[in-house]
Amino acid sequence: MNELDRWLHRQAGREARIVSLDEALLGGRLWRYSFYRLRYFLVTYLIESASHAVLVLLAFRGLGWDNFLLVVGAAASTGLISHFWWGALEAMRAQVRDLHRSGRPHRIPAAIAGWMTFAAAPAALFALAAIGWTAGHAIAGTLGPAEAFAGTLLLRVAVDLPTRCYHSGIYAMRRVYRPMSATIAPEVLGLAAMLALYPAIGVWALVVSSLLVTAATTALTLHFTHRVYHFLGFDTLPHAGLRAMRASLRGAGREWLAGGASHAVMGLDSLAVLALLHGARTDSRSVVVLFLSMPTIRAAADWARLLYFDLKRLELRLFTNLRRRFERQTLVLAWLLGVVFWAIADAISIAFYGHGLGALSAALLAFFLARSVLAREQIQAFAARSYAAVIGTGVACLAGLAAVGRVADGDAQRLAAVALVTALCAALLTRVVRVERAHGEPGTALLTLEWLRRLGHVREPVRVGSARIASAAGPERLDARSREERNRWRLGELAERTARRLAHAGGAAAWVGPDRVIWFEPPGTPGRVTADWLQRVSGGLVAEVRRRDCPDGEEALLAAGQGDLLGRGSPHLLTAIVPVDVAAVRRTFHELLPGGTVYAPDEPVPEALAALPPSERRAIFFDAVAFARDLGVGRRRSRFDVTALCAGGELRLIFIADRHVSRRTRARWHARVVALNVRAAVGGVRARPAAPRLLRTIALRAR
Known part of the structure; x- marks a missing residue:
């Protein structure tokens, strides 16, 4: 076996x-x-x-109480700054993802360079603050280990801001792989430095360790991130400058502030410590226990950030059932991790004091459970861009934490009050996000089936329209799939612009592949969406515009069918639309395509589907989403014939059939399932046999 074979074998094992x-x-x-x-x-x-346990042990025993509080406050404050910066960079990550999906990767380095230029300004300010803080205390003769440690934390923030920006530029598209050794090396190095240098220089070993950890973390992050930049052919340095910064920041200020503030609110581990500092005595166990458990508290919050990409993938209403299943799993995981992190923090505290903590241990358990659940709710709201909900509940939580020191007496009572405030904020955020989901997000383009559902529920005069987009020429080097994805992106962008324009007018927009954008809005002259506006925002690519005023949504659906607004789905709007019987759909599928498999997100996974290779299951999922989006079978990734049934904008069933079945039989099923999707979008589903009562139907008759 040669070197190439060994590499391929390792890659296959990794996959x-x-x-x-x-x-x-x-x-x-x-x-x-x-x-x-x-x-x-x-x-x-x-x-x-x-x-961290070694750091607290050395700091608590080697520093006075005032200096210990200085270290605690500096660590909490710089932690909040780091949280704000990561959330604020969501504006940059959104720009990079947009350029990547639109087939304009050559513009990504300039966009990242603009943000890097912007990051240099606050980084320089924090560097000057670190130098000024340290030099001021040195000149005054008051520079001790605590003051020097606070200076290293300021320096860490100064280095961290551009490093995180550089990392986030590529993290928007793909994860940056680092081996386990590189992941744990900085902390191991810092721990070894503290233990080795403490006998010689005392508490100053903490300062040296902090500098080593900062240098090692920054160097490793830059090294592995630069490898990905080099692999993708991105070079940001030639584009750096004020011009690139102005282009990158244009229109991003609002999301930068909102994303940063909402993610800073998620750093409640720091807020909890700061709240307990208020009025704390020199023998306050709650402060020492919380600071001793700071990495554990931070882990109880940071674990939820691993869900970010998954939540972004499941944010479409189409994935509501799948998202519910995923959220049920993460809720159980949040409770489990809360108990695990509490057990570790309690064990560390017992080892530090040499005995159990009694009531303080119970309060600590309540805090960890509430913190873990709150972290899950916060990252879900952050991924859904519900920044106002996160900030609002965070402000309420901050007010409650600020009152803890005055209302509660004693360590256990104070920590229990912090846990209660955290739990109440988690419940409030859950309620707010649930209400926002029920109302939907205004100004967002819908899937075709969701657009049909909303239009069918309009009970007042409405204008329905469509615009056909001409395919624009592009670089010859793009293959067919890349050109198709680029055209889809153009349709999606025009639909998003149209949806934002109709957000406050009570309308909605969607796009229908391969070349059509549809919308509805209240009637009026000339209306929010006009032919001139469409030509302007599409760059002159609109080839045809149709509009029609209707007395209500049902008549508008009929007009959409007569005007062929939905492509292959249009004829099905001209027939009577009644609720779909899901059980009957299953029987029809098995009758037409015997041996096929049906998957429902709310039911156990069929054995035939679970037995397939992981890559095949991923391909099936992709094809099901593509069918639900386009109401047709396009470019396949799976070796199976995959279709889907949606109702109420949600994915209800995935049908998996063998492609060796005759083409005519599969074509019959495709026509049938498209009609069922249109019916289910407007009329809903009837999961059980009809009850002995009159069902409301929507009858649309062709004129």
């Missing part, structure tokens, strides 16, 4: 160990997927906990 979200949902392996996503995180956390 076999990967567990993706698609494969986990369709294969019933969510627990395995959870462990796969948490494995590096848990190892890193354990190393960080050991290092």
Whole structure:
């Protein structure tokens, strides 16, 4: 076996160990997927906990109480700054994802360079603050280990801002792989430095260790991130400058502030410590226990950030059932991790004091459970861009934490009050996000079936319209799939612009492949969406515009069918639309395509589907989504014939059939399932046999 064969063998083994979200949902392996996503995180956390425990032990015993509080406050404050910066960079990640999906990767380096230029300004300010803080205390003769440690934390923030920006530029498109050794090396180095230098220089060993950890973390992050930049052919340095910064920041200020503020609110581990500092005595166990458990508290919040990409993938209403299943799994995981992190923090505290903590231990358990659940709710709201909900509940939580020191007496009571405030904020955020989901997000383009559902529920005069987009020429080097994806992106962008324009007018927009954007709005002259506006925002690519005023949504659906607005789905709007019997649909599928498999997100995974290779399950999921989006079978990724049934904008069933079945039989099923999707979008579903009562139907008759 030569070197190439060995490399291919290692790559094949690595691919076999990967567990993706698609494969986990369709294969019933969510627990395995959870462990796969948490494995590096848990190892890193354990190393960080050991290092932090040694730091607290040395600082608490080697510093006075006032200096100890200085270290605690500096660590909490710089932690909040780091949280704000990561959330604020969501504006940059959104720009990079947009350029990547639109087939304009050559513009990504300039966009990242603009943000890097912007990051240099606050980085320079924090660097000057670190130098000024340290120099001021040195000149005054008051520079001690605590003051020097606070200066190193300021320096860490100064270095961290551009490093995170550089990393986030590529993290928007793909994860940056680092081996386990590189992941844990900085903390191991810092721990070894503290233990080795403490006998010689005392508490100053903490300062040296902090500098080493900062240098090692920054160097490794830049090294592995630069490898990905080099692999993709991105070079940001030639584009850096004020011009690139102005182009990158144009229109991004609002999301930068909202994303940063909402993610800073998620750093409640720091807020909890700051709240307990208010009025704390020199022998306050709650402050020492919380600071001793800081990595564990941070882990109880940061684990949820691993869900970010998965939540972004499941944010469409189409995936509501799949998202509910995923959220049920993550809720159980949140409770489980809350107990695990509490047990570790309690064990560390017992080892520090040499005895049990009594009531303080019970209060600590309540806090960890509430913190873990709140972290899950916060990342779900952040991924859904519900920044106002996160900020609002965060402000309420901050007000409650600020009152803890005045209302509660004693360590256990104070920590229990912090846990109660955290739990109430988690419940409030859950309620707010649930209400927002029920109302939908205004100004967002819908899937075709969801657009039909909303139009069918309009009970007042409405204008329905469509615009056909001409395919624009592009670089000859693009293959057919790349050109198709680029055209889809153009349709999606025009639909999003149209939806935002109709957000406050009570309308909605969607796009129908391969070349059509549809919308509805209240009637008026000339209306929010006009031919001139469409030509302007599409760059002159609109080839045809149709509009029609109707007395209500049902008549508008009929007009959409007569005007062929939905392509292959249009004829089905001209027939009577009644609720779909899901059980009958299953029987029809098995009659036409015997041996096929039906998957429902709310039911156990069929054995035939679970037995397929992970790559095949991912391909099935992709094809099902493509069918639900386009109401047709396009470019396939799976070796099976995959179709789907949606109702109420949600994915209800996935049908998997053998492609060796005759083409005529599969064509009959395709026509049938398209008609069923249109019926279910407007009339809904009837999961059980009809009850002995009159069902409301929507009858649309062709004129």
